[in-house]
Amino acid sequence: MKADLTVNRRSYSVNAPEDMPLLWVLRDILGLSGTKYGCGMAQCGACTVHVDGKPIRSCVLPWARVGGREVTTIEGVDATPAGKKVQRAWLDLEVVQCGYCQSGQIMSASALLARRPSPSDADIDAAMAGNICRCGTYVRIRAAIKRAASAAPRP
Amino acid sequence: MNRPSRRGFLATGAAVAGALLVGVEPARGAGARATFAPNAFIRIDPANRVTLIIPQEEMGQGVYTALSQLLADELDASLAQVAVEAAPPNDALYGGPKSHMQSTGGSTSIRNFYTGLRQAGANARAMLVQAAASQWKVDPAACRTADGEVLHDASGRRLTYGTLAARANAIKLAGNAPLKDAKALRLIGRPVKRLDAPDKVTGRAEYGIDVMAGRIRVATLAQSPTVGGKVRHVDPAPALALPGVRQVVVLDDVVAVVGDHMWAAQKGLAALAIDWAPGANGAIGSAEIWGQLRRESARKGVIANSVGDADSALGQGSRIDAVYEMPLLAHATMEPLNVVVHCSPGKCELWTGTQVQTRAQKAAAAAAGLQPEQVVLNNHMLGGGFGRRLDTDMITVAVRIAKQVKGPVKIVWSREEDMRHDVYRPAYRNVMAGSVRDGRIQGWTHRIAAASVSLRMSGKPLVGGLDKGSVDGATELVYDIPNQRVEYVHVEPRAVNVGYWRGVGPNNCVFAIESLVDELAHAAGKDPVAFRLAMMGKSPRAAGVLRLAAAKAGWGSPLGHRVGRGVCVQNVFGSYVAAVCEVEVDDHGDVRVRRYVAAVDCGLVVNPDTVVAQIQGGLIFGLTAALHGDITVRNGRVQQGNFNDYRMLRIHEAPAIDVHLVRSDAPPGGIGEPGVSASTPSLVNAIAAATGIRLRRLPIDRDILAGRKRA
Numbered sequence: 001m002k003a004d005l006t007v008n009r010r011s012y013s014v015n016a017p018e019d020m021p022l023l024w025v026l027r028d029i030l031g032l033s034g035t036k037y038g039c040g041m042a043q044c045g046a047c048t049v050h051v052d053g054k055p056i057r058s059c060v061l062p063w064a065r066v067g068g069r070e071v072t073t074i075e076g077v078d079a080t081p082a083g084k085k086v087q088r089a090w091l092d093l094e095v096v097q098c099g100y101c102q103s104g105q106i107m108s109a110s111a112l113l114a115r116r117p118s119p120s121d122a123d124i125d126a127a128m129a130g131n132i133c134r135c136g137t138y139v140r141i142r143a144a145i146k147r148a149a150s151a152a153p154r155p
Numbered sequence: 156m157n158r159p160s161r162r163g164f165l166a167t168g169a170a171v172a173g174a175l176l177v178g179v180e181p182a183r184g185a186g187a188r189a190t191f192a193p194n195a196f197i198r199i200d201p202a203n204r205v206t207l208i209i210p211q212e213e214m215g216q217g218v219y220t221a222l223s224q225l226l227a228d229e230l231d232a233s234l235a236q237v238a239v240e241a242a243p244p245n246d247a248l249y250g251g252p253k254s255h256m257q258s259t260g261g262s263t264s265i266r267n268f269y270t271g272l273r274q275a276g277a278n279a280r281a282m283l284v285q286a287a288a289s290q291w292k293v294d295p296a297a298c299r300t301a302d303g304e305v306l307h308d309a310s311g312r313r314l315t316y317g318t319l320a321a322r323a324n325a326i327k328l329a330g331n332a333p334l335k336d337a338k339a340l341r342l343i344g345r346p347v348k349r350l351d352a353p354d355k356v357t358g359r360a361e362y363g364i365d366v367m368a369g370r371i372r373v374a375t376l377a378q379s380p381t382v383g384g385k386v387r388h389v390d391p392a393p394a395l396a397l398p399g400v401r402q403v404v405v406l407d408d409v410v411a412v413v414g415d416h417m418w419a420a421q422k423g424l425a426a427l428a429i430d431w432a433p434g435a436n437g438a439i440g441s442a443e444i445w446g447q448l449r450r451e452s453a454r455k456g457v458i459a460n461s462v463g464d465a466d467s468a469l470g471q472g473s474r475i476d477a478v479y480e481m482p483l484l485a486h487a488t489m490e491p492l493n494v495v496v497h498c499s500p501g502k503c504e505l506w507t508g509t510q511v512q513t514r515a516q517k518a519a520a521a522a523a524g525l526q527p528e529q530v531v532l533n534n535h536m537l538g539g540g541f542g543r544r545l546d547t548d549m550i551t552v553a554v555r556i557a558k559q560v561k562g563p564v565k566i567v568w569s570r571e572e573d574m575r576h577d578v579y580r581p582a583y584r585n586v587m588a589g590s591v592r593d594g595r596i597q598g599w600t601h602r603i604a605a606a607s608v609s610l611r612m613s614g615k616p617l618v619g620g621l622d623k624g625s626v627d628g629a630t631e632l633v634y635d636i637p638n639q640r641v642e643y644v645h646v647e648p649r650a651v652n653v654g655y656w657r658g659v660g661p662n663n664c665v666f667a668i669e670s671l672v673d674e675l676a677h678a679a680g681k682d683p684v685a686f687r688l689a690m691m692g693k694s695p696r697a698a699g700v701l702r703l704a705a706a707k708a709g710w711g712s713p714l715g716h717r718v719g720r721g722v723c724v725q726n727v728f729g730s731y732v733a734a735v736c737e738v739e740v741d742d743h744g745d746v747r748v749r750r751y752v753a754a755v756d757c758g759l760v761v762n763p764d765t766v767v768a769q770i771q772g773g774l775i776f777g778l779t780a781a782l783h784g785d786i787t788v789r790n791g792r793v794q795q796g797n798f799n800d801y802r803m804l805r806i807h808e809a810p811a812i813d814v815h816l817v818r819s820d821a822p823p824g825g826i827g828e829p830g831v832s833a834s835t836p837s838l839v840n841a842i843a844a845a846t847g848i849r850l851r852r853l854p855i856d857r858d859i860l861a862g863r864k865r866a
Contacts, residue, residue, distance in 0.1 A: 016416075016418075017398055017399065017418065017419075017422075020416070020418040021418065024416050024417050024418040027365075027368050027369065027416075027417070028368065028369055028373055028415075028416030028417055028418070029369055029416060030369060031368045031369030031370065032358075032368070032369075033358070033361070033364075033365035033368035033369075034357070034358020034359065035358070036364075036489070036490070036538070037364065037417070037491065037567070038489050038490075038491070038570065038798075039570045039797050039798050040421075040569060040570055040797075041570075041797055041798075041799065043797055043798035043799050044489070044798050044803075046489060073358065074357065074358035075357070075358045075359075078357065087356045087357065090352070090356045091348070091352055091353065091356060094348065094349055094352060094764055094768065095356075096215075096349065096351070096352050096355040096356065097215030097216070097217070097768060097772055098214055098215030098488075098489065098490075098536070098537060098538050098539045098540075099215065099351065099352075099354075099355030099356075099360055099536070099538070100362060100488075100489040100490045100538025100539060101489045101538075102355055102356060103358050106356060124806070125806060125807035128805075128806045128807075129805045129806055129807045130805075131805075131806070132489065132798060132803045132805060133489075133806075134487060134488060134489045134539050134541075134776070134803060135215045135539065135772045135775075135776075136771060136772035136773070136774070136775025136776050136779070136804070136809070137768075137771070137772065138775065138804075138805075138806040138809035139771050139809065139811065139812050140768070140771070141806060142806065142809075
């Protein structure tokens, strides 16, 4: 199937099987390798991207179903106010260890903050429980989301 | 930070070999060596680029940053002006001082390189100072250094290191330059920001799996689901009929499908009906594995440590006999195994992340039928190591596949393939007894039965039948126990291969020891902290962390119904850690850890924030296994395959963690693993305090805690 795909505000002409997950289109066709493969079944969240601002697991979303919606990946999330603040907070609090899951963590966290500028612990649990971190950076992820929230302008 | 590019690796390789230096700086002419490379760890070029070559692998533990701190501090370069490069495979230059092998594991990086890298930085700095002094015709003692420059304050002159590079090459030091006084250190001991973090929050960090993304073919594989099994038959046609599938590679125990992208490769592999001959392991399951371990643990083992007369001492006072068991575990690194390989006549080039650069190079050479010098290994940061990438099985399989493929190919394990073909943390069984008289442990026996990882990794028989790694943490207790005996029983692994797993031997030993000590304390009617402290007269550092952790955790303050605190203390990997776990257990047997409080004395600290991060992460890693980790086998096949049935701790289950560091001038200890071994005993001890139920087997059994089943 041939169609246009908008990723990080840029339009790509893609020719790929209809059922191919967005993850593999991003990585293996467009060469955008910041979005990670972890499980292939929406269990770990490493592949999280935004589609029209909503966090989705790109490993189970056939790219053909994206249609004209806008995809944002870790490579482009700094163009969003929430994404920029989350990345800043991640650096300030030294969240990352191996870093492999952190693209997905940052995408989930920035989608949360865009939707809910002052999330409670329960909000953080609900939004982030789909993202596994094997290095165990959860304590810092929670703290960094709160820090980013305190820096976020109110809507 | 500079990403270690292929070009960077070649240049580094040339630089350390020495002779080819001029070749990588062709513009400089043949005579002078313009690039200053005083040792295997530092390179300064005329443009004042300072490159630090890091022998150890970055896998999240912060080693790029910490080792850079050691070099840059003594060199007097600012971290902002240095680039970090991964060292190429070279045991002679980059091997550890004891192993003489390049390896990142066993919490050894700081222990192995603390002094050596400081010395490398100090010597380079001294050469640069002498070069400047000779150029200015002044006393070197009148010069000082700062931020990559030599300065002569009396005359106001200054030169960058880059300007001095060519002249510094000619300097011969009479001996090692003195190291900085502790007060003069600017980077060591400070919470310097991680050098790898900016690339990791923007998606720019390049792991092995990201190499040449979108530009090369991708393969995925099915290895024999049983160890020792073979492909009986497979018809490649259904895969080849699919769009994007380019090739089916059939080896005797592996089938791989090469496609334009991972999706084509996966669809192709799924389309194949592979008929496997299961081999000798095809009938083995968990019942057989545990039956064998339990049977063999009944026999006497090889003596690992013996003090006094343990058997007589066990006959006096009140005695507890207990058996503790730990399951097989998978590593489950977030980045599934992957290797990019390009085989061509007389050459094999790899791009991957490995904890053992030279072993990986040798494994690739053996699989390719080449000499190690014909293998170029481009090492990348790891999306998690935890010991999995201390092994080279993935390199061997990848090269075997790639030999059949024209051009570079990226071989990616699916999560299921990764999990089902791991080298698993061995299952352990600890047969123990302890006796208490007058409030102290008098007799102690500990028999550890397990498969030996070192036997498989080294291929050499165990010296005297003893696997030292399996008894690590059991032979040198923090307690003064007058009569003790520690034994090891080697049990051949069945159906699965075993490997090193973050925390290795101490994970098991500390769990068993600190569980039994707790049981003995409770049986003697003693407070678990006071009971331990009374036996720690010869371990002041252990007593120090235990007191600190207890105080910070509010040890002894009241808690609610089915809430408890548990404690443990250990001296492993050269560091002392005490942990207090606070847990609540509901009537359904669900366990919620509220908080860990850890106190750490790891000697001299290079980066305190990294130490805290490693303890936080280590505790979570251990807690994950204690709550959820259990690899089981049926018909020779590992049953778990993904995160739905091999669960990881998630953020809503993650406790608060407080880490307190003890200031210490002792030699640096390891920090990547001690958090893991401290997590589990403090947890089961807390569960016992909360419920009165003692769990002697992991993972924790909710049925027992809910009263649905007996312990």
